[in-house]
Amino acid sequence: MALMAVTGACLQGGDRCGDDGFCPIGHECDKVNNICFAPGHRGKCGNGIEEKGEACDDGNADNGDGCNADCTSDESCGNGVVDRARGEECDCGVDRSTPTDRLCRDALNSEFRGYCRHDCKRHCGDGELAEDEICDTKVPVNTSCVSLRYDFGRPGCMDSCADLSAAQCGVWNWRLQEPATSSLLTGVWGSGPQDAFAVGDAGTILHFNGQGWQAMQSPTTHDLWGVWGSGPRDVFAVGATGTILHYDGKDWQVTSYGSESLIGVWGRGPQDVFVVGATGTILHYDDKGWQTMDLPMVDDEYEFSGVWGKEQDVFVVGHDFVIDEDGTPRDHGKILRYDGKNWQLMNSPPSQSLHGVWGSGPQDVFAVGREGTILHYDGERWTKMTSPVSVWLHGVWGSGPKDVYAVGEDGTILHYDGEDWTKMTSPPVELSFFGVWGSGPQDVFAVGLEGATVHYDGEDWQPMTSPTLEPLSDVWGSGPNDVFAVGADKVLHYNGQEWQSKTFPPADGVHGLSSVWGSGPNDVFAVGENGKILRYNGQEWQVTTAPEPKRLYAVWGSGPNDAFVLVYDGTFLHYDGQEWQPMTPPTREPLSDIWVSGPKDLFAVSFTGAILRYDGLEWQPSLPTSEEAYSFRSVWGSGPRDVFAVGENGTILHYDGEEWRAMSSTTLADLYGVWGSGPRDVFAVGESGVLLHYDGISWLKLNSTTERRLVAGWSAGSTSFVVDNGGGIYRHTRTTPAAPATAASP
Structure with missing residues (x-):
């Protein structure tokens, strides 16, 4: 003092x-x-006297009272010192102040640019884009990942706001990654998208750091077959001759337990780990070490290869060997369950060897094995699921009950969406896969022969085999395995396996089919030239002719007894379940498309920029006269207060129930089709392969992989079908529905 x-x-x-x-x-x-x-107080901060080298001294060592604890700052914004006690995030100073924060980079506090604002808050993350920021962490990036040479996604923003992040960008389909070994890989597990491990032959251990796979130093040359960890610094690997490895975040250490082959490993934590293997081996690790578990119902003919659990339940799968009366050895799938005290053999449908097991919970467990076997446990019993393959399936993993993957021989990768198992398109190489794991639905790995690692970002885009080369004009379906496409004189149908073509006798006069819509799988309408109206009843198509043989442009409805057809001259036909009756709007517009939200709500768009709305009684213009020269080609909505209209020069308008507003489409290409599965999951297609997606925030480009004109599309949940003017058909599949958006910007 x-x-x-x-x-x-x-x-x-x-x-x-x-x-x-x-x-x-x-x-x-x-x-x-x-x-x-x-x-001892002279020259000391806190003595109450401002001495040389001090900015202040208020006689104490407290922060936040106008003089900080070391007397270097008077805690005023602009003095170049970051005073956290006063709520400052940064301080690059004003005038000639010398900032102490290296991130200032010779820039002073500024309202418009630089690292720090005039109020000592960071520009980066403030929700506004400063002059010299590439992006802001609190502002959605409106640039598509396509500009970064990916196929889909919205880039993020680096913490510095100085560059875009591609962490949320993805590429279509499963892709083969750069190999780090030529050895067979048999198991894969990770703690997150930037920390994964793969193991295989001759002690091979690989690590993925988010950028690529690299070989790790292994303490063994024995084959490794399984890997699991409780975290990035607690990983176990098991293999031949009782080999057990442990990784502590720095090095792999080897221990052995017996001489039997160990194949699978899983645990509930670092002191609660299970290992399974040959001759009925099940080991458990706790704070006392590894111990053999007592399995009174199992003999040496059993071999276990997969283990997984949740809460108190642990499931083990494998097989036993039985010699038939004719001396032929056969294996039979076996499943054991541990309830925290005892192991019990479970009843399961007859099957050959089971190899992999995974579940989302004790009442939702999957087991896979030979001959394409897939079993499911619902908490009460195991049942056999319909499998699209007959090859040996080695591994199974999922992110949830409606997002499960199974891998196996001949490059097989299957996906389960909660209803059906479907075969996915794997990379065009002849490989077998033995392990699968992911950190989430948009980050899945599979490993297999010749050191192969393949990765999936959560979305597929595949050209399908089409039975025609003639232009297609529209597509609609009742579900992903019941889809109709029309064009020229053909109706195509997809049954979940292949597209088949339906042609009509010349006497029917069917040609120039332009639109298709249905109220269900057994009630589908298609329209074309010369007033032809086609209707499908689930068995056959019936052809009728409208009261006047004019060109019919579009068809849509709200049910089997409420359908509308747009006629080329701007008039309509309405079907009430008995007959088609003409309707004439008060003004004749060259209309291009219609969409119906209900029995008393129809939207129609025109080539000349008009939008009409019908309420069941009368027609009204929906879009006021504008100086903008719009030309619309298609209209669709998720409801009467959420309607989109698209057209020439990248035009997209949105109706919110009150007014139409123009949206930024990021393209000048003509748009020909718009559709979606909901207000935050909308697609638009157009000239030169333009494919756009709206997620509730903004429209983003997707890579359609084609330069053809895309003319129409249709969605069922996470699956979409798109057609082009050359007979091409594309299927877009997401393993999970589109994520909900948090903000909207017209």
């Missing part, structure tokens, strides 16, 4: 300080300021 020098004989014996003052005995005098310092 410091005292002013005082006068008086009472301080006789003290040191003189100034002309008339004295300092107490032992105190030190500052002869310039006539101040006395207690022993």
Whole structure:
């Protein structure tokens, strides 16, 4: 502390300080300021005297009171010192202040640019794009990942706001990654998208760091078959001759337990790990070490290869060997369950060897094995699922009950969406896969022969085998395995396996089919030239002719007894379940498309920019006259207060129930079709292969992989079908529905 020098004989014996003052005995005098310092306080922050090198000194060592604890800042914004106690995120100073934060990079506080704002808050992350920011972490990036040479996605923003992040970008389909080994890989597991491990023959261990796979130093040359961990610094690998490896985040250490082959490993935590293998082996690791578990119902003929659990339940799959009466050895699938106390053999449908097991919970467990076997446990019983393949399936993993993968021989990769198993398109190489794991539905790995690692970002885009080369004009379906496409004189139908073509006798006069819509799988309409109206009843197509043989443009409805057909001359036909009746709007517009939200709500768009709406009684213009020269080609909505219209020069308008507003489409290409599965999952297609997607935030380009004109599309949940003017058909599949958006921007 410091005292002013005082006068008086009472301080006789003290040191003189100034002309008339004295300092107490032992105190030190500052002869310039006539101040006395207690022993050891001179030159110290907190003595109440602002001395050389100090910006302030308020006599204490507290922050947030106008002078910080080390007396280097008066805690005012603009002094170049970041005062966290005052809520400052940065401070690059003003005028000639010398900032202490290296991130300032010679820039001062500024309202419009640089690292720090004038109020000492960071520009980056403030929800506004500063002049020299590439992006902002709180502002959605409106640039598509296609510009970064990916196929789909919205880029993120780096923490510095100085560059875009491709972490959310993806490529279509399963893709083969750069190999890090030529050895067979048999198992894969990870703690996250930037931390995965793969193991295989001759002690091979690979690590994925988010960029690529690299070989790790392995302490063994024995074959490894399984890998699992509780975290990035607690990973186990098992293999031949009782080999057990453990990784602590730095090195792999080897231990052995017996001489039997160990094939699968899984645990509930670092002190609760299960290992399974040959001759009925099941090991458990706790704080006391590895121990063999008692399995009274199992003999040496059993071999276990997969283990997985949830909460108290642990499931083990494998097989036993049985010699038939004719001396032929056969294996039979076996499943065991551990309830925290005892193992029990479960009843399951007859099957050959089971190899992999995974579940989303104790009441939702999948097991896979030979001959394409897939079993499912619902908490009460195991049942056999319909499998699209007959090859040996080695591994199974999922991100949830409606997103499950199984891999196996001959490049087989299957996906389960909660209803059906379907075969996915794998890379065009002849490989077998033995392990599968992912950090989520948009980040899945499979490993297999010749060191192959393949990765899936969550979306497929595949050209399908089409039975025609003639232009297609429209597509609609009742579900992903019941889809109709029309064009020229043909109706195509997809049954979940292949597209088949339906042609009509010349006497029917069917040609120029332009539109298709249905109320269900057994009630489908298609329209074309010369007033032809086709209707499908689930068995056959019936051809009728409208009251006047004019060109019919579009068909849509709300049900089997409420369908509308758009006629080329701007009039309509309405079907009430009995007959087609003509309808005439008050003004004749060259209309191009219609969409119906309900029995008393129809939208129609025109080539000349008009939008009409019918309420069941009368027609009204929906879009006010505008100076903009719109030309619309298609209209669709998720409901009467969420309608999209698209057209020439990249035009996209949105109706919110009150008014139509133009949206930024990021393209000048003519758009010919719009459709979606919901208000935050909308697609538009057009000239030169343009494929756009709206996620509730903005429209983004997707890579359609074609330069053909895309003319129409249709969606059922996470699956879409798109047709082009050359007979091409494309299928877009996402393993999970589109993520909900949090903001909208027209």
